[in-house]
Amino acid sequence: MPEFDTLAIVGLGLIGSSIARGARQFGLARRIVAIDGDASVLERVRALGLADLATDDLGAGAAGADLVILCVPVGAVGAVAATLGPALKPGAIVSDVGSVKAAVVAAVAPHLPEGVHFVPAHPVAGTEYSGPDAGFSTLFSGRWCILTPAEDADAQATARVTRFWEGLRAIVETMTPEHHDLVLAITSHVPHLIAYNIVGTAADLEAVTQSEVIKFSAGGFRDFTRIAASDPTMWRDVFLTNKDAVLEMLGRFNEDLAALARAIRWGDGDALHDLFTRTRAIRRGIVAMGQETAEADFGRARPSEPERARSLEAPKPGAAQ
C-alpha cells in the first residue's frame, strides 16, 4: 500500500520531477498529479510520462490530493498556497522543498484552511541543472531531508511525510525553521553567494581574459563555477528570504577573510599553515559520512582502474634502489 493515494506536485523542475520519478519508482503514491504554470514544462512532463495527470490548474489539480508538495522557488510559495488553499480537502498534507524555512512558513501557513496539515521540508540535494529533464529518481538517496514542523503540528502528518522521504531513500532530520535557516546559510547559501561572486569578479577583469579564466580553471576555479551555474531565480529568492542569516554568516566569513589577507600581507606563514591544516579534518568528516566520494577529482578526466594499474606496473624490476 502506498503511503499516499494521490500526490500532487506543484512545479516540475529538477526537484519536483525527481520526486515524481522517485514516488513512482518506489511506490509511494497510487496516483501522481503534476501541476505547472509553464506549458513547455507540462509538455515535457507528458512526454516523459512523469505523472498520471499534468495540468496548469492549481485548484483542480490539488483538490483531491492527500499530499501536495510545493516545488516552486521560495518567493512563489505564498501566492501558490493562496490559490490552492481553498481547494484542499480536510486532512490533506501540504509540504514544500524550499531551501529557506522561516519565510516559507510565514508565507504558506496563513493560506491553509483548518484541518489541513503543513509539514515544511527541505531535501538537501540537487545538481546545477534545472527543469523536468534534469531530475532522476535517486537524487535524494543517502541525502538528508530536514523537516521543520511547528511545535503544535499534527504528529501523524509529520510521521507520514517522514515515511515519504524515507521512501525516497533520504535520511530525515527535524529542527526548527530558524535553526534550519542558520545551518543552511553556512552550508549552502553563503557558499553559493561567494561562488557566484568570484565567477563575476573573474568575468570582469581587464588584465585577464575570459578565455584564460576558462582555460586555467582546473586550478580550483571550476569547482566554484559548478554551483555558480545553479538556477538564478531559485537563488535570488533564497537570498531575499534568508537575508538575516545570510548576512550574519557573511559577516563572519568577511572577518575571517580579512584576518587571512592580513596574514598574507605580513607574511605570517604559520597562521596560514594552521588554518590550512585544520580545514582538512572537515573534509575527512564529509567523506567519512558518505556525503562525498573520496575519489580524487571526482568524475573528471581520470584513468580507469585498469589504466591506473597499468601506469603503476612497467618499471623494470629491481631497478629502483
Next chain:
Amino acid sequence: MPEFDTLAIVGLGLIGSSIARGARQFGLARRIVAIDGDASVLERVRALGLADLATDDLGAGAAGADLVILCVPVGAVGAVAATLGPALKPGAIVSDVGSVKAAVVAAVAPHLPEGVHFVPAHPVAGTEYSGPDAGFSTLFSGRWCILTPAEDADAQATARVTRFWEGLRAIVETMTPEHHDLVLAITSHVPHLIAYNIVGTAADLEAVTQSEVIKFSAGGFRDFTRIAASDPTMWRDVFLTNKDAVLEMLGRFNEDLAALARAIRWGDGDALHDLFTRTRAIRRGIVAMGQETAEADFGRARPSEPERARSLEAPKPGAAQ
C-alpha cells in the same frame, strides 16, 4: 628515442610522482632519478618502482641529468637550486612545476651556472591528495601547462620542455611570469583562499555544530572542502610568494561581495538575478572546453545509465494527459 636521456625529479609528491609515472609510460626519458629528502617518500618510490634510482642526495642525483624538474613547494625551490646548481652539467635544463612563477624565477635563476637553461613551468592540474601514492600517469592529460621562459631564454631548451609536456599529454602555453601570476591568482589562488576561509568560518560557529556542517554539506559547502583539503605547505608558500597578485584579486573579490551583500540587504532581486544569470555562461565555457565534465554532480551518488533509464520508464502509457 626519448626526448631526454636522464630525467631527475626533485620531490616525489602528487605532481613529481605523476611526472615519473607519465615519463615512463609515455617513453619521455631513458632513465629516471627520484630525489627526495624524506626517507618515507623514498621508500614508497622504491616500493612503487617509480624510478631507476631513488636518492636523498641532491648533488649526486642531479649530476648527470639532462632535465631536472623541481617539484617541491615554491618556498623551497631556492634552497634546492642553490644545492644542486653547482652539480649540473653544461647544457642541462632545469624546470619546475610551481604555482607561482615570478618568485620562482627570482629564487632559482641566480643559482644556475652558465650554460644551464632554466624553463619555468606550471602544469595546471592536481587533486586534493598528496604524496607519491596519489600520483597517476594521466594527471596532466588534456590540462594546460604554462611555460614562462625569460625573453632571452634558449629557444631549443624551451622547445624540448614543450615536447616533454606534450608527451605527458598536456597542452602547452607560454606567457610572462607576471601575467601567469595574475591569471593564476584569480583562477586558483583566490579560490583556494576563500575555500579555506569558509571551511574555517564554518568550523568556528557556536550556533551550528560541526556535525551539522558535515551532514548538510551537500547543499554546496562540500564543493569548497575539496580544495580546502589541498596540501597546507604548498598553499602557504603560494600565498606568501604571490602576495601582490593575490591581494589585488582579493580586493576586487571583496568589493564585488560588498555590492552583493548590499543588494541582499536592500532586497535588490534584479541585481542578484542578473549576476546569477551571467555566471552560467562561464560555466558553459569551461564545460565546452573540456576542462570539466558536463555530467551533473560528477561522480557522486548518481544512478547508472541503466538505472536512470529504468526510472524514466514505468509510467502507464497514455496516463499523462
